[in-house]
Amino acid sequence: MIPFDMVEPASLQEAVSLLDPQEPTIRPVAGGTALMLMMKSGVFQPTRLVCLHRIEPEHARITLVADGALRIGAMATLRQVEKDADVAARLPVLKRAMRTLSNVRVRNVARVGGALAHGDPHMDLPPVLAALGARVAIAGPKQSREMPLEDLYAGYYETVLEKNELITAVMVPALDGRKAAYMKVTSRTADDWPSLGVAVSFAMKNGTISDPVVVVSAATAKVTRMKTAEAALNNAAPDDASLRRAGDAAAEEAEVLSDAHGSAPYKRELLRVYLRRAVRQALDGSAE
Amino acid sequence: MTEAGRELPRLEARAKVTGRAEYTHNLRLPGMLYGKVFRSTVPHGRLRRIDTAAARALDGVHRVITGEDIRRLIPEPYYGPAFHDQPILALDKVRHVxxxxxxxxxxxxxxxxxAVQLIAAEYEELPAVYDEVAAMRPDIVVHDMLKPAGTFADLKHLKGRTGTNVALDYHLRRGDPDEAFKSAAHVFEHTFKTQQCLHVPFEPFVAMAEPADNALVIHTSNQTPSFVRTEIARLLGWPENRVRVKVPYLGGGFGAKVYVKLEALVAALALIVRRPVKVALTMEEQFYVITKHPTTFRIKSGVDTDGRIVARACEVFWNGGAYADIGPRVTQKSGFTSPGPYDIDNVRIDSYELYTNRTPAGALRGFGIPQLVWAYESHTDLIARELDVDPVAFRRRNILRDGRPQASGTAMKDAAVAEVLETLAARMGWNDNQPFDHGGGAIRRGRGIAIGFKASISPTTSVAIVNVSADGSAVLYTSTVDMGQGSDTAYAQIVAEVLAVKTEAVRIVHPDTDVTPYDMGTLGSRSLFHMGNAVRLAAEDALAKLRALAAEAGLPEGTNYPPAEIFKKRFGMQAGNVIGAASFMPTYKSPDPQTGLSDNVTPFWMIGGAGAEVAVDTETGAVRVEKLVNAADCGRPINPAVARTQLSGAATMQLGFTLSEVMLLDGGQVTNASLADYKIPGIRDIPPMQSELVAAEQHSGPFGAKGLGESGTFGVSPAIANAIHDAVGVRITELPITAEAVFRALRQQAGRPLEDA
Amino acid sequence: MMTTARTIAFTLNGQQVSTMIEPHRNLVELLQRFDLFGSRESCGQGLCGCCTVLVDDVAVSGCLYFAVWVDGKSVTTVEHLDADGTLSPVQQAFIEAGAFQCGYCTPGFILMSHQLLKEHPNPSDDDIRHYLSGNLCRCGAYPEIIEAVKLAAKR
Incomplete structure (x- = not known):
């Protein structure tokens, strides 16, 4: 690894001020597990890292807010999310997803903010949170802003964040009886980056699916909502025919890429099948 | 017997669980330099220019060394066990990325x-060849002229040959296959392929050289210290005794660390800069050192109306990559077993080792056998299926029974083919009269078995020394490398058995060529048999000398005095020692150059097989192995617990080669050179396993034992393919068996082929 | 690029230590300076677990952890588990179950098993696989490793 400087600001605002909107070799580092991989491979060679470990501890807290939503501070470790009692009680789908995300050691160190800001479409947290309707809070030098999580992603490893902006928290609304599931499909070994991630959430009204959210990851260049699949599911009974229609719609809509995890035609077939399985799992909690 | 056959933990267990075991990785020396390697980015090209100025100018860089610098030290800087074809650093040409x-x-x-990032090279790119069958044509030639090392008789005819990529052609002719095919009731012909994959020892290649007074010390993670000494001495033009090679424990080897890998490089670097130099590769760099041969195997069988195989023709193409390494031996040693463990009167084998512009291929846990078993056991299953015969019954009818000559003409002695087959059948419930549950809905189940066999590498030599101290404790000196297979413990058990002491009273000195005697190498499952015999003989020699000492001391013959008392009686105090030494080299007869036949081609046979039950998700092609049964003949195991771990460990490795491991190439560039994208099995990929050592004895082995390191790999891949066929009716003919491959085959079968990417 | 080495002070296997180190060096390199080699960089990607180290009693991948980050923290390596001269129950169980061959990945499996048993004293098979899924054993001693963890849990 090439030598660089590391600064350790004591506050979020100081951290933001140490970043440079024009300088790509200066970057923030939270858990560093993903960033270090890029540095080791030479993809990223920093001149300076702005370490966030010493910023205000509140940014690492998970708090229940009044309307039953959870506010997860960006500096919370993934392991904190996995172990959090409120997450377990209110967002079991998130807790389940954490168990398949990388491994215990990485989750001990990696932070929520880093996992969201990295922009790697293979990561598990963005699709799950996007399906749950999460919004991210972002701090910049002048003002803060907030947006739906899926709007954070502009492309493959690309986000809409400015180089001197930091994610401060992610807000996840209460499920309010909605059903949710995340299917991580690995095609080579059990512990692998997914070939495909499918996250769904929806309400059930009188036996029909209502207000569905369908999010696809890993097979696509970025975490993407599947609007036609959502339309196919909306107001439909969760029977085989409707689920097939939704799967077909998603397979048609998704811009699937070929890579070492499988060809695009194959991953489209996986999407067809796993969208169905995701909805079923959301309904009955089965891990098909 | 009390010590041979005893199940005790490895002697080094405590050192390993406390993190204190000694590996080359740990070693640091005062004044040492680290070397980092600048590598070719083109698969085939003439080296026009290397610009090292910017690298040399970097603060802290001691020196930048190129192939020409090495040529000034070593005029002919080419090494290799079969061909002297591999330059220490590229000269004139590069042959693989x-x-x-x-x-x-x-x-x-x-x-x-x-500094490496600041080096630049210019190449005149040449067309490259990657496929082993394409390499049979001479349009693209990887080496301008072939340079066999002279060690092997069957390579001599290739000396100086130009315009070819064939680094060995081995041919065997037995009976009259042409006639037999003509008169056979049924003829079957299939082609099978295997992928390029690699060993991935977790201690990546690492070596260090240390200039000493008129000598050179090499510390290395290597399986063949004696060979390294000989080869480095040859390169330097020195007598062997000026090169000292030391090897502690290895963090895995699996055949990757045989012969010279980094040793010639560190030796040259250390001599040029006159300081200790260490080169430790990263995981990524391991993808550019040595791999397992990709193969294409065309196999054809004639079967008579009784379901007996009467003829078999095998045409095997081995993709050896850019440098021969030990590939030509794979081509020959494994080549003659390519018809499988079947009793066939008419056999034709043509086996070719080919140079291509890939990372070199060499020995990987099985020395080519798993590639062959993949083909012949898939083929055998297809024949049984086509003839509507139960696959176990078909094998029972055709296997080589004890005493029958194998295709080479060498008899199957102490070769428990039938026992392995029957153990698998029993553990798989094959003999029950219950119908197998094939499942329903999206998930379909199936089962399959496969058996394979291997000859040992021959002729090879091992030498051992047993030193009994005056208190009766013993030290064993051998050049066997313990890379996890448990040789230290097994040898200590053999010494203890002979000397009638406890295994724990025997200490092992690790390979140090100034101290430990010659051994051909820790490879091919040869150590327990070859060195094990040498160790036994050396211990017996020590015992005889102890008895002589007792006689000298006037102790009555036939009484069992403990060694400590003998020494005390003889020398009047705790003094002196007794040194037992022995060499072991089994007999061997080279195959006839015309027919490829020999009636003494191996000192022992290894037999292994596997049975698998799988569940196939027909909607995705995903295969889950629900049960894996492994069986092998290792004679009478010296340490059954360690032996079973070897068996299941080998099967686990082969499970990776079967389902997930593949080196992906794009224009000669490996695109998945990391464990993130080259997927080896983890704890969640391991099916429930049963691993069984069949009751057997190798009469010529030490206390009835023989090697086992590879046998667990033999049957796994075809057993799984056969089980998939049983489950969903599709046949996969190329490894690895990915979910996508199975899905595509299912769609093909359904008449709705999936479009290409 | 010039960078400044900084002084860090931390507890290493129960002892207060300090050293100068630059930001680009990882925890494995730091430990090597103290002649501790039980944590080993192998895959370099946090997947194989050979570099496992406990930082404030939590397992991390030493190859993906900047050395400067242990400033003020407590670091425990495999070499500390038998500090009192007795093997830990996990170490003892790994020996009895024969849960390794080459031994290179073993310290990592042992330290992960320590975190597992601290959090789940009676782990299910699923718990064991979950905690150890980030450790790889190329020798394939997984069945014996699972047996060893169960054996250690009983003690």
Whole structure:
């Protein structure tokens, strides 16, 4: 690894001020597990890292807010999310997803903010949170802003964040009886980056699916909502025919890429099948 | 017997669980430099220019070394066990992506790494060949002229040959296959392929050389210290005794660390800069050192109306990559077993080792056998299926029974083919009269078995020394490398058995060529048999000398005095020692150059097989192995617990080669050179396993034992393919068996082929 | 690029230590300076677990952890588990179950098993696989490793 400087600001605002909107070799580092991989491979060679470990501890807290939503501070470790009692009680789908995300050691160190800001479409947290309707809070030098999580992603490893902006928290609304599931499909070994991630959430009204959210990851260049699949599911009974229609719609809509995890035609077939399985799992909690 | 056959933990167990076991990786020396390697980015090209100025100018860089610098020290800097074809650093030409071209040296490895980024090279690119069958044509030639090392008789005819990529052609003719095919009731012909994959020892290649007074010390993670000494001495033009090679424990080897890998490089670097130099590769760099041969195997069988195989023709193409390494031996040693463990009167084998522009291929846990078993056991299953015969019954009818000659003409002695087959059948419930549950809905189940066999490498030599101290404790000196297979413990058990002491009273001295005697190498499952016999003989020699000492001391013959008392009686105090030494080399007869036949081609046979039950998700092609049964003949195991771990460990490795491991190439560039994208099995990929050592004895082995390191790999891949066929009716003919491959086959079968990417 | 080495002070296997180190060096390199080699960089990607180290009693991948980050923290390596001269129950169980061959990945499996048993004293098979899924054993001693963890849990 090439030598660089590391600064350790004591506050979020100081951290933001140490970043440079024009300088790509200066970057923030939270858990560093993903960033270090890029540095080791030479993809990223920093001149300076702005370490966030010493910023205000509140940014690492998970708090229940009044309307039953959870506010997860960006500096919370993934392991904190996995172990959090409120997450377990209110967002079991998130807790389940954490168990398949990388491994215990990485989750001990990696932070929520880093996992969201990295922009790697293979990561598990963005699709799950996007399906749950999460919004991210972002701090910049002048003002803060907030947006739906899926709007954070502009492309493959690309986000809409400015180089001197930091994610401060992610807000996840209460499920309010909605059903949710995340299917991580690995095609080579059990512990692998997914070939495909499918996250769904929806309400059930009188036996029909209502207000569905369908999010696809890993097979696509970025975490993407599947609007036609959502339309196919909306107001439909969760029977085989409707689920097939939704799967077909998603397979048609998704811009699937070929890579070492499988060809695009194959991953489209996986999407067809796993969208169905995701909805079923959301309904009955089965891990098909 | 009390010590041979005893199940005790490895002697080094405590050192390993406390993290204190000694590996080359740990070693640091005062004044040492780290070398980082600049590698070729083109698969085939003439080296026009190397620009090292920027690297040399970097603060902290000691020196940058190129092939020409090495040529000034070593005029002919080419090495290799079969061909002297591999330059220490590229000269004139590069032949695969990742080939070492230059080395930056610095006291700080990060500085050396940065310097490598500043080196630039220019190549005149040449067309490249990657496929083993395509390489049979001489349009693209990887080496301008072939340079066999002279060690092997069957390579001599290739000396000086130009315009070819064939680094060995082995042919065997037995009976009259043409006539037999003509008169056979049924003829079957299939082609099978295997992928390029690799060993991935977790201690990546690492070596260090240390200039000494008129000598050179090499510390290395290597399986063949004696060979390294000989080869480095040859390169330097020195007598062997000026080169000292030391090897502690290895963090895995699996055949990767045989012969010279980094040793010639560190030796040259250390002599040029006159300082200790360490080169430690990263995981990524391991993808550019040595791999397992990709193969194409065309196999054809004639079967008579009774379901007996009457003829078999095998045409095997081995993709050896850019340098021969030990590939030509794979081609021959494994080549003659390519018809499988079947009693067939008419056999034709043509086996070719080919140069291509890939990372070199060599020995990987099975020395080519798993590639062959993949083909012949898939083929055998297809025949049984086509003839509507139960696959176990078909094998029962055709296997080589004890005493019958194998295709080479060498008899199957102490070869428990039938026992392995029957053990698998029993553990798989094959003999029950219950119908197998094939499942329903999206998930379909199936089962399959496969058996294979291997000859040992021959002729090879092992030498051992047993030193009994005056208190009766013993030290064993051998050049066997314990890379996890448990040789230290097994040898200590053999010594203890002979000397009638406890295994724990025997200490093992690790390979140090100034101290430990010659051994051909820790490879091919040969150690327990070859060195094990040498160790037994050396211990017996020590015992005889102890008895002589007792006689000298006037102790009555036939009484069992403990060694300590003998020494005390003879020398009047705790003094003196007794040194037992022995060499072991089994007899061997080279195959006839015309027919490829020999009636003494191996000192022992290894037999292994597997049975698998799988569940196939027909909607995705995903295969889950629900049960894996492994069986092998290792004679009478010296340490059954360690032996069973070897068996299941080998099967687990082969499970990776079967389902997930593949090196992906794009224009000769490996695109998945990391464990993130080259997927080896983890704890969640392991099916419930049963691993069984069949009751057997190798009469010529030490206390009835023989090697086992590879046998667990033999049957796994075809057993799984056969089980998939049983489950869903599709046949996969190429490894690895990915979910997508199965899905595509299912769609093909359904008449709705999936479009290409 | 010039960078400044900084002084860090931390507890290493129960002892207060300090050293100068630059930000680009990882925890494995730091430990090597103290002649501790039980944590080993192998895959370099946090997947194989050979570099496992406990930082404030939590397992991390030493190859993906900047050395400067242990400033003020407590670091425990495999070499500390038998500090009192007795093997830990996990170490003892790994020996009895024969849960390794080459031994290179073993310290990592042992330290992960320590975190597992601290959090789940009676782990299910699923718990064991979950905690150890980030450790790889190329020798394939997984069945014996699972047996060893169960054996250690009983003690």
């Amino acid at each position: 990742g080939e070492p071209v230059a080395v930056a040296l610095a006291a700080d490895p990060h500085v050396a790494e940065r």
